[in-house]
Amino acid sequence: MIRTGIIRKIDELGRITIPSGICGSLGIVNGVSSIDVWLQDDMVALKRTEESNQNALYSRLIDRNGRYIIPKEIRVRLGLDYGVVIEFFLDEKTIFVKRSLPYCKLCYTTENLVRITSGDICKKCGSEAAKAL
């Protein structure tokens, strides 16, 4: 599974905006494509609708602006309320969305973080940056 580093928030209607680059690579067309959604571990799984997808809980259209409503049942299970920050991961044809953990802005690790003004960085990247100054 690939960490995209793309972060978004759940909007007031329980929607996420799927990044256009991800849509493009998966053949998802805004306002046209139907997307299957299901729960996988602590993640929301999304994939362009396929009849063979046994996992799908629901299939819904992505709207013209690339927004997609996460079913309430899934939002409640994962605590994905309005304003919660989520992150996109990719695995072949499936998009995974999970709550964003703090991570290094430079290398994306979630370990050994220190907080700086603009967010978090890991100690390794921090010491490399300090050497470069």
Ligand SMILES: [Zn+2]
């Ligand atoms: Zn780092």
